Amino acid sequence: MELPSKYLNNVVEQFASLPSIGKRSALRLVLSLLKRSPEELDVFSNAIIEMKDKISYCSSCGNISDYETCSICANPSREHETICVVEDIRDILAIEATASYRGIYHVLGGVISPMDGQGPEDLNIKPLLEKVAQGNVKEIIFALSSTMEGDTTNFYIFKKIAPYNIVVTTLSRGVSVGTELHYADELTLGRSILQRLPFESTFK
Template sequence: MELPSKYLQRAVEEMSSLPGIGKRTALRLVLSLLQQEKREVVGFAQSFIDLIEHTKMCKTCHNISDQEICGICSNPNRDKSTICVVSDIRDIMAIENTMQYKGVYHVLGGVISPMDGIGPNDLNIDSLISRLEPEGALEVILALSATTEGDTTNFYLYKKINSYPVKVTIISRGIGVGSELEYADEVTLGRSIINRSPFDLNISN
């Protein structure tokens, strides 16, 4: 796509590098920005600069945060004995929207996927294991997507955690096989958490 300005060309290329945005959509978005007041566009750009410069990953759970420890981990009203394991930060947002969970979280940063070159050492698994005893964990909830990679990761985590005096549970399969957690509706996801079951029962089934 040949554009009349090298600056427009670069802006479109940068915009189209984002997930789910093709060249045509990127061009439409960039042209829309050009039609805005300069102060609005500068404010828009500054919000992303601030995001990169000032946000952190929580040292405890790897959630996004403005502080060293995120608001969930530092909240005295959260149940620290229950840790919900998710693959992505977006999954925390989805579960929080259900208002059915009062424990804490742990973000793996992905799932085991040999096809994509992602192994256990590429995920935040060791930091999960290191939390179990200091935080007095009584239950670890596996809330990964119902995919082959998610199931593989669930089983790996179960084998790692099983030697600890911690109950390992898994959210119910109200979420369709192959579905990503973030796309489940709030009611379905909330019920899946409430109706979670011991992981070893799912193995035998």
């Protein structure tokens, strides 16, 4: 797809560099931007520039926050001795939306992925280990993606915190609520049988 303008091509290539945006979708986005006024485009591009300068991270959990401490870590009614380890802010939004969790979070900013050149030192793991070492943590809940990289990361942290007397849990895996059984993949269905629960626990 050869575009008749190098300036158009520049913007299209920038948009196409975003995840899951192909060159065709990028062109569609850019053509819609092209219909906006220069002022609107200034607002758009300023938001991008400002983001990097202004967005900061919670000094406690590593979540994105405009303040020194994020609203969850700063909330005294949350259980600060239970820490749920997640990849990024989207996981926090997802778990918060369930209204099922009263503890706090720790955001790693990714998972260990040697293929992408991402090792443990590139992630926000050290502050978590320090918290644990200070003895303020009772339970760590792993809520990373159920992938090889996620499992590797879980295991890495698990080994590091093994010397401390901490309950380590992970999200239960199983057939989705509301799913017809025959649509579940083998691995998930197998796990739900092996990790079957007392029926009474479903009344809670």
